[in-house]
Amino acid sequence: MFEPDSYEHDLLNRASLDHCVKCTICETQCPVAAVTPLFSGPKYVGPQAERFRHGASVDYSLDYCSSCGICTNVCPQGVHIAELNSVARAAMKKDHMPLRDQLISRTTFMGMAMTPVAPIANAVLKFKPARIAVEKVVGIHRDAAMPTAHTQTLVGWLRGRTAPKPGSRGKLIFFHGCAQNYFEVETGVKTIEVLEHLGFEVIVPKQGCCGLPLQSNGIFDTARVWVRKLVAQLREAPRDLPIISCSTSCGGMLKHEANEILGVKDADLLEVGGRMRDICEFLLEMYDNGELDTSDWLENELTVPYHAPCQLRGQNIGTPAVQLLELVPGITVVESGAYCCGIAGTYGLKKEKYEVAMKVGKPVFDKIVAVNEGIAACDSETCRWQIEQATSVPTVHPIAFIHQAMGLSKLPVTTGS
Amino acid sequence: MTNTVVIGAGLSGLVAAIRLARGGRTVTLLTKGLGGLQLSQGTIDVLGYAPERVDAPIDAIASLPATHPYRVLGPAAIAAGIAYAQELLGDRLVGNADRNVLLPTAVGALRPTCLVPPSMTAGVVTGGIRYVLVGFRQLKDFYPKLCAGNLERQTTPAGDPITARGIILDLPAIEDMADSSALAYARALDDPSYRAKLAAALKPLLQDGEVVGLPAILGHRDAGAHRHLEELLEHAVFEVPLPPPGVPGIRLNEALTALAKQAGVRIVAGAKVVGFESAGGKVISVGQATAGRIRQYAADAFVYAPGGFESGALTMDSYGTVTETIFGLPLHGLGPDLVTAGDPSDQALFRVGVGVDASMRVVDPAGHIPYSNLYAAGGILAGATRWTEKSGEGIALASAVAAADSILKGA
Ligand SMILES: Cc1cc2nc3c(=O)[nH]c(=O)nc-3n(C[C@H](O)[C@H](O)[C@H](O)COP(=O)(O)OP(=O)(O)OC[C@H]3O[C@@H](n4cnc5c(N)ncnc54)[C@H](O)[C@@H]3O)c2cc1C
Ligand code: SF4
Ligand code: SF4
Numbered sequence: 001m002f003e004p005d006s007y008e009h010d011l012l013n014r015a016s017l018d019h020c021v022k023c024t025i026c027e028t029q030c031p032v033a034a035v036t037p038l039f040s041g042p043k044y045v046g047p048q049a050e051r052f053r054h055g056a057s058v059d060y061s062l063d064y065c066s067s068c069g070i071c072t073n074v075c076p077q078g079v080h081i082a083e084l085n086s087v088a089r090a091a092m093k094k095d096h097m098p099l100r101d102q103l104i105s106r107t108t109f110m111g112m113a114m115t116p117v118a119p120i121a122n123a124v125l126k127f128k129p130a131r132i133a134v135e136k137v138v139g140i141h142r143d144a145a146m147p148t149a150h151t152q153t154l155v156g157w158l159r160g161r162t163a164p165k166p167g168s169r170g171k172l173i174f175f176h177g178c179a180q181n182y183f184e185v186e187t188g189v190k191t192i193e194v195l196e197h198l199g200f201e202v203i204v205p206k207q208g209c210c211g212l213p214l215q216s217n218g219i220f221d222t223a224r225v226w227v228r229k230l231v232a233q234l235r236e237a238p239r240d241l242p243i244i245s246c247s248t249s250c251g252g253m254l255k256h257e258a259n260e261i262l263g264v265k266d267a268d269l270l271e272v273g274g275r276m277r278d279i280c281e282f283l284l285e286m287y288d289n290g291e292l293d294t295s296d297w298l299e300n301e302l303t304v305p306y307h308a309p310c311q312l313r314g315q316n317i318g319t320p321a322v323q324l325l326e327l328v329p330g331i332t333v334v335e336s337g338a339y340c341c342g343i344a345g346t347y348g349l350k351k352e353k354y355e356v357a358m359k360v361g362k363p364v365f366d367k368i369v370a371v372n373e374g375i376a377a378c379d380s381e382t383c384r385w386q387i388e389q390a391t392s393v394p395t396v397h398p399i400a401f402i403h404q405a406m407g408l409s410k411l412p413v414t415t416g417s
Numbered sequence: 418m419t420n421t422v423v424i425g426a427g428l429s430g431l432v433a434a435i436r437l438a439r440g441g442r443t444v445t446l447l448t449k450g451l452g453g454l455q456l457s458q459g460t461i462d463v464l465g466y467a468p469e470r471v472d473a474p475i476d477a478i479a480s481l482p483a484t485h486p487y488r489v490l491g492p493a494a495i496a497a498g499i500a501y502a503q504e505l506l507g508d509r510l511v512g513n514a515d516r517n518v519l520l521p522t523a524v525g526a527l528r529p530t531c532l533v534p535p536s537m538t539a540g541v542v543t544g545g546i547r548y549v550l551v552g553f554r555q556l557k558d559f560y561p562k563l564c565a566g567n568l569e570r571q572t573t574p575a576g577d578p579i580t581a582r583g584i585i586l587d588l589p590a591i592e593d594m595a596d597s598s599a600l601a602y603a604r605a606l607d608d609p610s611y612r613a614k615l616a617a618a619l620k621p622l623l624q625d626g627e628v629v630g631l632p633a634i635l636g637h638r639d640a641g642a643h644r645h646l647e648e649l650l651e652h653a654v655f656e657v658p659l660p661p662p663g664v665p666g667i668r669l670n671e672a673l674t675a676l677a678k679q680a681g682v683r684i685v686a687g688a689k690v691v692g693f694e695s696a697g698g699k700v701i702s703v704g705q706a707t708a709g710r711i712r713q714y715a716a717d718a719f720v721y722a723p724g725g726f727e728s729g730a731l732t733m734d735s736y737g738t739v740t741e742t743i744f745g746l747p748l749h750g751l752g753p754d755l756v757t758a759g760d761p762s763d764q765a766l767f768r769v770g771v772g773v774d775a776s777m778r779v780v781d782p783a784g785h786i787p788y789s790n791l792y793a794a795g796g797i798l799a800g801a802t803r804w805t806e807k808s809g810e811g812i813a814l815a816s817a818v819a820a821a822d823s824i825l826k827g828a
Contacts, residue, residue, distance in 0.1 A: 025451050027662060037593075074450050074687075077728075252708060276709055317707055318445075
């Protein structure tokens with residue numbers, strides 16, 4: 001239960017639930033309710049159960065909500081269903097937070113711990129008996145996708161290189177998030193190189209974790225501290241520049257989740273959120289404004305299965321990667337046609353959710369297996385790990401194809417690891 | 418680069434967007450959430466009551482008041498809207514714009530409609546028809562005995578009696594599920610082995626010559642489910658639409674959304690359009706409240722298809738003031754006594770809306786054009802009580818096609 005007058009308490013009570021007209025649209029689109037009778041669906045656990053909550057939960061199936069946000073996205077009445085669920089779940093777990101949820105929420109810690117011993121950490125994660133032990137003790141499913149650690153971080157790469165001469169297009173700020181720094185260094189490097197190729201000078205201020213994994217596991221207090229700290233760090237850089245992110249979930253945290261779920265209403269956060277752009281959103285907007293010249297982009301005769309992550313949909317920017325990839329001569333994009341790959345941040349790692357998550361992702365996996373020509377694309381890092389684990393199809397951020405089309409890397413496009 | 422923006426993803430927004438994109442425009446469709454198609458019956462109503470039951474919808478239009486959207490559109494535009502729906506969804510919508518058919522509803526009323534999916538045609542009421550309605554103990558939205566009893570109380574339009582009986586099966590959609598939604602059944606029936614299970618339970622209970630009415634659950638994605646079940650049962654089978662979530666409406670919504678994507682429409686979903694910029698008598702851009710900021714979408718033409726009161730496009734405050742929520746357009750149909758103590762389904766308020774000329778360009782009540790590149794379509798239009806008349810879908814189609822054609826012609 002939350003303190004009276006706290007944001008959570010307030011939200012639990014005032015909520016947007018009275019806007020619900022019981023049209024059931026959210027019920028029909030929820031990817032979890034579609035695959036398991038253990039979850040009673042967004043309308044029930046959201047606006048309906050909320051009426052009876054007054055802090056404590058009345059329906060424990062709530063824990064099966066993956067917070068993918070699809071329900072909020074499709075609700076024609078503007079009910080904040082997924083946000084209600086996230087806050088209510090945090091209330092439910094408040095006094096007995098599992099150690100596992102504490103651990104997987106601290107990405108910077110995991111990254112810092114794994115980077116110096118990357119080969120060992122990777123080997124341990126691939127070693128079945130170790131994973132069985134981890135499942136038993138901590139509750140992370142033995143088959144769940146785990147990131148690959150790298151011996152060099154993005155920050156290390158930046159330090160080690162000679163930056164190109166500043167271009168003529170002005171400056172931009174790059175927000176790498178934890179994943180790009182520790183686990184998806186390649187994606188971060190390519191994003192920076194694409195922006196520099198376009199003539200931008202890329203500034204990378206020192207930055208910590210946005211707190212999203214903490215938030216999605218219900219550890220709100222610490223998440224607030226972390227996101228506020230990050231906002232201050234990003235504001236160390238000039239404050240009139242767009243901030244570019246190639247991590248959908250962390251970008252989304254700063255754009256709206258810290259505000260809507262954690263209730264951080266600081267002007268500084270809203271200001272930073274307003275400047276945040278997903279890399280594909282940014283490039284497509286340039287194209288729409290006639291500022292992206294694609295005439296010298298190299299051909300790549302390829303069919304690319306693409307999955308738009310749920311966290312991207314939550315930003316309400318459409319699917320800019322689709323239009324962007326189709327600007328590459330020869331590329332045909334086939335969308336997964338499904339809302340969620342099942343991982344939903346850290347949901348699919350948990351041993352009691354793993355099976356549900358794999359069922360949620362099945363339509364995505366089937367589509368990717370059916371149409372891929374050796375590679376798939378998806379904007380979010382955790383989704384890429386999940387897709388690779390389930391399909392064995394190497395899966396990259398769409399920026400890898402743009403990087404190649406600009407002649408910055410060779411064909412074929414690969415994950416590079 | 419977008420040159421046309423459509424607001425709304427209901428029947429009118431989707432159809433306008435497809436027609437514009439296929440006509441060579443680059444289209445961005447902005448929408449808050451899914452549109453109303455999922456809440457429909459999966460049929461296309463053109464005109465069911467005016468106010469008496471209508472048999473020939475296009476002929477009946479002349480009897481409507483001059484302010485009705487159909488009078489502004491005219492018979493040719495209505496026929497063009499219906500024809501376009503059949504062009505897009507030909508194999509999913511059977512029928513003829515000149516003639517209504519009567520279909521049983523879930524409570525056993527006879528509902529006039531115009532175009533119907535092939536999975537419903539066997540249910541059209543005809544002389545001598547013998548219905549058997551089949552429900553499930555685990556599906557609480559359909560009571561076959563209530564439906565059958567009410568059907569038997571009526572006659573066909575020609576005065577012939579109707580025979581009907583009800584059967585209840587004990588067959589959950591998923592094993593051990595106490596309470597299954599229509600969509601859970603539809604997903605189960607996508608699997609041929611579940612169809613065989615259903616047929617095995619049902620076939621011994623059927624009598625020769627009976628037409629089998631099942632709730633509208635015959636497959637979510639597998640369009641062949643209905644035909645397969647007819648083969649297994651060796652009986653004609655039809656679907657009875659249920660209250661939402663309506664599977665036939667979900668099918669139509671998914672089919673149209675896929676066509677829109679194929680045509681290259683950029684769909685930006687999940688956020689409200691909250692404002693606009695204008696200059697020189699034109700709308701320059703509309704602003705969508707995306708995560709973190711209001712994003713402006715510029716275009717040379719805008720189709721406004723946001724639905725009516727039901728989707729929040731029109732609101733009335735506690736002082737009785739009615740407002741159109743994005744552009745603040747002057748409304749038609751205002752006056753005293755918008756809401757009275759009379760028939761709750763027939764209130765003057767429901768006919769309040771945005772006015773248009775024959776090209777679907779927005780006009781104010783004095784006949785002035787506020788923005789020369791702003792077109793309106795669907796439920797936002799003034800002059801109809803769509804749910805009572807059973808006219809909402811026909812209006813949506815005809816106005817969407819007319820608006821798209823005006824833009825394509827460069828009106
Ligand atoms: C209870 C009820 C029963 C009905 N029964 C019948 C019937 O039996 N027969 C019949 O023919 N008609 C019926 N109708 C009417 C019919 O449903 C509609 O007229 C028809 O579907 C209209 O479709 P539309 O595309 O205009 O709007 P809708 O389907 O309402 O779609 C509106 C779209 O606009 C979006 N939108 C709205 N505001 C904004 C905004 N500010 N920013 C971005 N997006 C926005 C919404 O998210 C939605 O996607 C009924 C209506 C109701 C309410
Ligand atoms: S989609 Fe929105 S209005 Fe419809 S049932 Fe769900 S919460 Fe309620
Ligand atoms: S957030 Fe996702 S899983 Fe949770 S109720 Fe909504 S749609 Fe279902």
